[in-house]
Amino acid sequence: MTSRIEWLRGTLLATSLAFVVTSPVLAESPVLPNTVPAEFKVTDFLLDNGMEVVVIPDHRAPIVTHMVWYKIGSADEPPGKSGIAHFFEHLMFKATTNHAAGEFDRAVSDIGGSNNAFTSYDYTAFHETVAPSALELMMSFEADRMRNLILTDDVIKTERDVILEERRSRIDNSPEAVLDEEVDATLWQNQPYRIPVIGWMQEMQQLNRVDATAFYDKYYRPNNAVLIVAGDVEPDTVRALAEKTYGKVARGPDLPPRIRPVEPEQNTKRTVTLSDARVSVPSFSTQWVVPSYHSGKPGEAEALDLLAEILGGGNRSRLYQALVVQQGIASSAGAFFQGTMLDDTNFTVYGAPRGDARISDVEAAVDAEVVRIVKDGVTPSELEKAKDRYVRSMIFARDKQDSMANIYGSTLATGGNVQDVQQWTDRIRKVTADEVKAVAARYLVLARSTTGYLLPQQQAGN
Amino acid sequence: MTSRIEWLRGTLLATSLAFVVTSPVLAESPVLPNTVPAEFKVTDFLLDNGMEVVVIPDHRAPIVTHMVWYKIGSADEPPGKSGIAHFFEHLMFKATTNHAAGEFDRAVSDIGGSNNAFTSYDYTAFHETVAPSALELMMSFEADRMRNLILTDDVIKTERDVILEERRSRIDNSPEAVLDEEVDATLWQNQPYRIPVIGWMQEMQQLNRVDATAFYDKYYRPNNAVLIVAGDVEPDTVRALAEKTYGKVARGPDLPPRIRPVEPEQNTKRTVTLSDARVSVPSFSTQWVVPSYHSGKPGEAEALDLLAEILGGGNRSRLYQALVVQQGIASSAGAFFQGTMLDDTNFTVYGAPRGDARISDVEAAVDAEVVRIVKDGVTPSELEKAKDRYVRSMIFARDKQDSMANIYGSTLATGGNVQDVQQWTDRIRKVTADEVKAVAARYLVLARSTTGYLLPQQQAGN
Numbered sequence: 001m002t003s004r005i006e007w008l009r010g011t012l013l014a015t016s017l018a019f020v021v022t023s024p025v026l027a028e029s030p031v032l033p034n035t036v037p038a039e040f041k042v043t044d045f046l047l048d049n050g051m052e053v054v055v056i057p058d059h060r061a062p063i064v065t066h067m068v069w070y071k072i073g074s075a076d077e078p079p080g081k082s083g084i085a086h087f088f089e090h091l092m093f094k095a096t097t098n099h100a101a102g103e104f105d106r107a108v109s110d111i112g113g114s115n116n117a118f119t120s121y122d123y124t125a126f127h128e129t130v131a132p133s134a135l136e137l138m139m140s141f142e143a144d145r146m147r148n149l150i151l152t153d154d155v156i157k158t159e160r161d162v163i164l165e166e167r168r169s170r171i172d173n174s175p176e177a178v179l180d181e182e183v184d185a186t187l188w189q190n191q192p193y194r195i196p197v198i199g200w201m202q203e204m205q206q207l208n209r210v211d212a213t214a215f216y217d218k219y220y221r222p223n224n225a226v227l228i229v230a231g232d233v234e235p236d237t238v239r240a241l242a243e244k245t246y247g248k249v250a251r252g253p254d255l256p257p258r259i260r261p262v263e264p265e266q267n268t269k270r271t272v273t274l275s276d277a278r279v280s281v282p283s284f285s286t287q288w289v290v291p292s293y294h295s296g297k298p299g300e301a302e303a304l305d306l307l308a309e310i311l312g313g314g315n316r317s318r319l320y321q322a323l324v325v326q327q328g329i330a331s332s333a334g335a336f337f338q339g340t341m342l343d344d345t346n347f348t349v350y351g352a353p354r355g356d357a358r359i360s361d362v363e364a365a366v367d368a369e370v371v372r373i374v375k376d377g378v379t380p381s382e383l384e385k386a387k388d389r390y391v392r393s394m395i396f397a398r399d400k401q402d403s404m405a406n407i408y409g410s411t412l413a414t415g416g417n418v419q420d421v422q423q424w425t426d427r428i429r430k431v432t433a434d435e436v437k438a439v440a441a442r443y444l445v446l447a448r449s450t451t452g453y454l455l456p457q458q459q460a461g462n
Numbered sequence: 463m464t465s466r467i468e469w470l471r472g473t474l475l476a477t478s479l480a481f482v483v484t485s486p487v488l489a490e491s492p493v494l495p496n497t498v499p500a501e502f503k504v505t506d507f508l509l510d511n512g513m514e515v516v517v518i519p520d521h522r523a524p525i526v527t528h529m530v531w532y533k534i535g536s537a538d539e540p541p542g543k544s545g546i547a548h549f550f551e552h553l554m555f556k557a558t559t560n561h562a563a564g565e566f567d568r569a570v571s572d573i574g575g576s577n578n579a580f581t582s583y584d585y586t587a588f589h590e591t592v593a594p595s596a597l598e599l600m601m602s603f604e605a606d607r608m609r610n611l612i613l614t615d616d617v618i619k620t621e622r623d624v625i626l627e628e629r630r631s632r633i634d635n636s637p638e639a640v641l642d643e644e645v646d647a648t649l650w651q652n653q654p655y656r657i658p659v660i661g662w663m664q665e666m667q668q669l670n671r672v673d674a675t676a677f678y679d680k681y682y683r684p685n686n687a688v689l690i691v692a693g694d695v696e697p698d699t700v701r702a703l704a705e706k707t708y709g710k711v712a713r714g715p716d717l718p719p720r721i722r723p724v725e726p727e728q729n730t731k732r733t734v735t736l737s738d739a740r741v742s743v744p745s746f747s748t749q750w751v752v753p754s755y756h757s758g759k760p761g762e763a764e765a766l767d768l769l770a771e772i773l774g775g776g777n778r779s780r781l782y783q784a785l786v787v788q789q790g791i792a793s794s795a796g797a798f799f800q801g802t803m804l805d806d807t808n809f810t811v812y813g814a815p816r817g818d819a820r821i822s823d824v825e826a827a828v829d830a831e832v833v834r835i836v837k838d839g840v841t842p843s844e845l846e847k848a849k850d851r852y853v854r855s856m857i858f859a860r861d862k863q864d865s866m867a868n869i870y871g872s873t874l875a876t877g878g879n880v881q882d883v884q885q886w887t888d889r890i891r892k893v894t895a896d897e898v899k900a901v902a903a904r905y906l907v908l909a910r911s912t913t914g915y916l917l918p919q920q921q922a923g924n
Contacts, residue, residue, distance in 0.1 A: 079541055080723040082652075182730040185651035189644065190544075190662055200652055200726040261542040264662040268644040273731040275909065447737065 042408070043235040044418045047242060049251040050223025054408050054418060055238045056230035058401050064231030065402045066138045067127035068146075069409040071226070072219035074199070075121040075192035075260055075343070080206075083163065083199015084215050086119040087207055090159045091216075092126060093117075096148040104141045121193050122342045123413035129402065132232045139245035146220050146249055156209045164205065167198050175276035176454055183272045183452035187287050190261045191343055221252030226412045230405040258415075263289050263344055266448045275455040281331070282359040285350035286366070286451040290443045292341040294415040301339045302427050303435040304347060304443070308337035309386040310378050310436070311369065312349055316385070318373070319349065323365050329357035333366060342414045347443060359453065370444050377437030390428050504870070505697040506880045509704060511713040512685025516870050516880060517700045518692035520863050526693030527864045528600045529589035530608075531871040533688070534681035536661070537583040537654035537722055537805070542668075545625065545661015546677050548581040549669055552621045553678075554588060555579075558610040566603045583655050584804045585875035591864065594694050601707035608682050608711055618671045626667065629660050637738035638916055645734045645914035649749050652723045653805055683714030688874045692867040720877075725751050725806055728910045737917040743793070744821040747812035748828070748913040752905045754803040756877040763801045764889050765901040766809060770799035771848040772840050772898070773831065774811055778847070780835070781811065785827050791819035795828060804876045809905060821915065832906050839899030852890050 043055045074085045095101040108115040113130035128138045171177040181196050188194030198204075227246065229238045266289060293301040312319035312335025323330035333351035349370060351362040397403040411421050505517045536547045557563040570577040575592035590600045633639040643658050650656030660666075689708065691700045728751060755763040774781035774797025785792035795813035811832060813824040840848075859865040873883050 079654075080721070082723075178729050181726075182651065182728070182732070186648050186732055189647035190657070192541075195652070202724055202726060259542070261544075261662075262664055264643075264664060266644070267640050267736060269735040270644070270648055271733045273909075274729060447735075 042418055042422070045235075045239065047222060047247050049247060049249060050221075051242070051246050051249075052226045052412065053238065053242055054226065054228045054412065055233070055235040056228070056401075056404050056408065057232075057234065058230055058404070059232050061401075062131060062232050063129055063401065064132045064135050064229060064233050065127060065129045065405045066135060066142070067125055067228040067230075067402075067405050067409050068142050069123050069125045069226040069228065069413045070219060071122070071224050071255075071258070071413050072124055072215075073120050073122040074195060074197040076219075076258065077192070077195070080203055081211055081215075082195045083167075083197075083204040084207055084211055085124055086198055087160065087163055087204070087212065088215060088220075089117045089119045089124050089126075090163060091149060091151065091155070091212060092145050092220075094155050094159065095150050096144050097150060098144050098148055099141065104145070107137060107141065119197055121197060123410065125409060125413070127402070127405070135229070135233060135238075136241045136245065139241055143245040143249055146222065146225070146246070149216060149220075151209055151212050151216065153209050156207070156212055160204070160207055163198070164201070167201055167204060171196070171198060172201075175274055175279050179272065179274040179452050179454050182274070183285070183287065183450060186270050186272050187289065187346060187450040189264055189266065191263050191289075192260055193341075193343065193345075217252075218255070221255075222246055222249045223251050224255055226409060228405045228409045228412075230401045230408075258342060260343060269447050270450040271453065272450065273453040273455065275457055277457065279454050279456045281352055282453070282455050283332075283350065283352035284359055284363055284451055284453045285348050286363075286370075286446075286449050287346045287348045288443050288445070288449050289344050290337065290347040290439070292343065292345040292414070293339045293411075293420070294342050295344050299427065299431060299435060300439055301337075302424075302431050303439040304337045305339055305390070306383065306386050306428065306431055307373070307378075307436050307440055308335045308347065309389065310382050311335040311373055311440075313386070313389075318369050319351070319366060322369055323351060323362060324354075327365060328354065329365060330354055330362045333362065340410045340414055340416075359455075363451070367446060370440075370446065373437075374440045374444055377440070378433050380433055383431070383433050383436065387428055387431070391425055504880055504884070507697075507701065509684065509709050511709065511711060512683075513704070513708050513711075514688045514874065515700065515704055516688065516690045516874065517695070517697040518690070518863075518866050518870065519694075519696060520692055520866070521694050523863075524593060524694050525591060525863065526594045526597050526691060526695050527589060527591050527867045528597060528604070529587055529690040529692075529864075529867050529871050530604050531585050531587045531688040531690065531875045532681060533584070533686050533717075533720070533875050534586055534677075535582050535584040536657060536659040538681075538720065539654070539657070542665055543673055543677075544657045545629075545659075545666040546669055546673055547586055548660055549622065549625055549666070550674065550677060550682075551579045551581045551586050551588075552625060553611060553613065553617070553674060554607050556617050556621065557612050558606050559612060560606050560610055561603065566607070569599060569603065581659055583659060585872065587871060587875070589864070589867070597691070597695060597700075598703045598707065601703055605707040605711055608684065608687070608708070611678060613671055613674050613678065615671050618669070618674055622666070622669055625660070626663070629663055629666060633658070633660060634663075637736055637741050641734065641736040641914050641916050644736070645747070645749065645912060648732050648734050649751065649808060649912040651726055651728065653725050653751075654722055655803075655805065655807075679714075680717070683717075684708055684711045685713050686717055688871060690867045690871045690874075692863045692870075720804060722805060731909050732912040733915065734912065735915040735917060737919055739919065741916050741918045743814055744915070744917050745794075745812065745814035746821055746825055746913055746915045747810050748825075748832075748908075748911050749808045749810045750905050750907070750911050751806050752799065752809040752901070754805065754807040754876070755801045755873075755882070756804050757806050761889065761893060761897060762901055763799075764886075764893050765897040766799045766905070767801055767852070768845065768848050768890065768893055769835070769840075769898050769902055770797045770809065771851065772844050773797040773835055773902075775848070775851075780831050781813070781828060784831055785813060785824060786816075789827060790816065791827060792816055792824045795824065802872045802876055802878075821917075825913070829908055832902075832908065835899075836902045836906055839902070840895050842895055845893070845895050845898065849890055849893070853887055856887065 041057060045053050047053065072085055077084050108128055108130065111130055111134050113128055113134060115128040117126040126142060130138055171181065185194045227242060290304055291300045311317060317334060319333040319335060323333040330351045331354040335349045337347045338345045349366050351366045353359050353362045408421055503519055507515050509515060534547055539546050567577065570590055570592065573592055573596050575590055575596065577590040579588040588604060592600055633643065647656045689704060752766055753762045773779060774795065779796060781795040781797060785795040792813045793816040797811045799809045800807045811828050813828045815821050815824045870883055
């Protein structure tokens with residue numbers, strides 16, 4: 001569990017189930033919206049077929065990051081077809097009518113580039129980092145697989161075995177991952193984020209060519225995609241190349257608005273407990289349903305971001321200072337908020353005991369900090385420091401070209417626009433201490449939370 | 463919470479959320495499948511338009527029970543449209559092209575009859591009890607509203623206000639009902655039984671004429687309906703009248719198989735707690751996902767029925783004897799199993815403390831009985847007595863004409879057939895003690911259960 005700022009520094013969300021990443025290499029984790037100084041001169045435009053294009057010039061090094069984000073994630077899947085969005089991430093690496101399977105990967109590695117893909121609740125993204133001279137080739141490959149995949153029963157069966165094995169190794173073999181899945185299924189009573197991105201095993205096993213073809217034809221269209229190009233390239237060049245490649249792909253039928261089932265009011269305290277012999281150190285996390293940047297009222301998500309930062313966003317946070325440094329009862333303690341989501345999202349606090357401390361002691365201490373911030377709010381000083389850390393984090397983010405690409409891509413794929421990214425630090429700067437206290441009081445109600453416990457040994461009972 | 467046998471005796475499931483009943487009068491609760499002695503001579507046949515007809519002659523009194531069961535329940539609803547099945551139960555009492563709103567109800571009461579309707583996860587049923595001479599009139603009204611409802615925006619808005627008020631009064635005003643909803647949403651991680659039959663408020667508010675018309679056109683068709691006529695009437699008469707009335711309704715498009723999302727493997731212990739000042743006596747219930755008569759392997763549901771009866775099916779059950787009679791710590795304790803469901807269903811144990819006993823004492827004692835029956839199974843003597851009670855319960859069931867109609871209707875609406883009902887006591891008779899122990903051991907694992915707590919006062923925290 002990492003704080004937002006750690007994400008901005010480029011830390012991988014390696015243990016999170018929110019993102020399912022296809023090898024060959026690990027993808028950068030998508031990061032949260034942030035502002036971009038004027039010198040970045042971000043350009044955005046639409047191709048005639050509806051494909052959105054964002055260009056982020058960055059001439060410090062002769063490389064370019066090329067990403068295509070499809071506005072289709074696991075939360076858009078039809079009932080009973082869980083896993084098909086991630087399955088499609090895999091299928092996109094198979095043969096097309098123009099290229100054999102693996103040809104795209106080899107073309108990237110032959111020129112010393114890297115490529116990857118990832119799937120989340122709200123989007124599926126494909127990306128390559130290469131020399132600028134290879135940008136047209138990347139676009140050509142990417143535009144080709146947008147429409148020309150060959151989906152045979154044989155391809156489906158082979159790749160389905162791969163995702164089933166991926167589920168076995170990444171989820172079913174990991175007590176932490178199994179617990180996370182059931183916590184999600186408990187926290188979310190109605191919203192599709194309760195379904196794992198990788199899919200439920202029994203539904204993945206049934207995915208077939210008919211499902212895949214329908215999914216491909218519906219969602220893999222230029223008018224459902226966002227192209228992000230960051231790096232050593234000019235907007236005019238990107239536009240010309242994009243029109244030459246992606247521009248030749250026919251627009252698909254208009255897609256309906258992404259209106260999904262939403263959460264009912266929650267009224268109960270829920271717990272989810274997994275005891276497993278493979279667990280050595282107990283841990284817990286408590287989650288609440290809160291608004292995201294897209295679903296919240298103006299300023300709410302910004303206040304939640306600062307709340308998470310002050311409460312548990314790193315070594316200077318209240319939770320870390322109280323539990324790890326002062327009381328010495330916890331080996332870890334913190335909080336995070338995943339704001340860049342299309343629908344309501346989760347706010348999490350967590351902790352694990354150290355030495356002889358019991359998990360119940362750590363939970364009580366975390367709860368006490370939650371109650372305190374709800375009751376007394378935050379100080380002007382800690383609010384200013386949190387804001388400063390966010391602004392400084394942008395300096396680190398700008399150092400990584402693909403971080404900027406991820407910020408724009410994830411924002412545009414979850415209902416935001418370029419202005420939302422550019423104005424984000426201004427909005428953060430405007431948050432008041434009262435607003436932070438208000439979101440804490442409104443959302444962090446322990447009697448309406450979900451706590452997951454990962455315990456080392458079998459509990460009593462049977 | 464009532465045992466299955468109490469259901470068969472005609473007890474209303476008044477507090478269950480599984481059935482949403484429209485006034486004017488309380489419906490009989492649907493009951494579970496059972497066998498019927500030969501003297502009942504049940505006849506079943508299909509009309510040319512695909513409507514299934516079951517006739518259960520019973521000449522002891524000059525009355526007839528007329529029911530139409532539609533194979534459409536809340537678990538068939540599209541995502542985000544929860545409550546529409548129950549909404550339709552209400553809309554069916556509005557005006558048609560041939561009859562004003564209320565005309566059907568008045569026709570029934572004018573002849574001294576009674577009528578009602580109810581909605582569950584798997585079906586929606588409409589029924590009237592009248593003199594045999596009025597059977598054709600009932601069929602005529604029922605066949606009319608199968609296709610001729612006038613669904614205007616005004617009708618939708620008015621009746622939507624009614625169901626919203628029904629939700630407020632029946633669910634939101636009842637801590638027990640609110641808890642039950644969130645327990646269901648927790649127990650079921652994927653299967654649609656996690657969604658309340660009455661619907662989530664925020665989705666009910668959005669139901670509109672377009673949704674309603676599409677739903678009506680898809681599901682309210684003779685080939686998606688089962689007609690049950692029980693009482694003082696002969697099969698030939700029913701056939702002639704049914705052909706004259708229902709037979710004139712055109713067959714609708716074939717419906718796809720009712721294949722819904724199913725549960726993943728469950729791996730955790732979950733709890734759901736609601737503390738409310740309106741609660742005076744604490745209580746709890748623990749549930750497991752288990753197979754139903756339709757989803758289980760042969761014999762599993764029969765074994766679960768006997769397990770529920772022996773463990774907690776009434777005053778002679780282990781839980782009642784141990785907790786209420788011998789230890790004196792509980793005011794109530796029992797178990798039940800809802801077998802007549804299309805998909806996997808739930809097995810429940812429950813209890814409430816008496817006097818100075820704590821709820822944790824009662825839960826520990828219930829858990830101990832669960833562990834004991836898992837470990838040691840049941841005795842031949844208690845198994846035989848449980849079987850005898852089931853067979854005797856049929857004698858009571860036969861005394862109520864509408865019980866038989868409900869048994870056939872609910873079975874046929876959940877994937878069963880007439881033979882399943884007729885052979886049920888034979889199958890119950892064949893269950894062995896080993897089979898009962900096997901289902902207990904397989905399904906009643908406390909580390910994979912969901913427990914709901916209803917507590918009298920606000921817990922600590924905030």
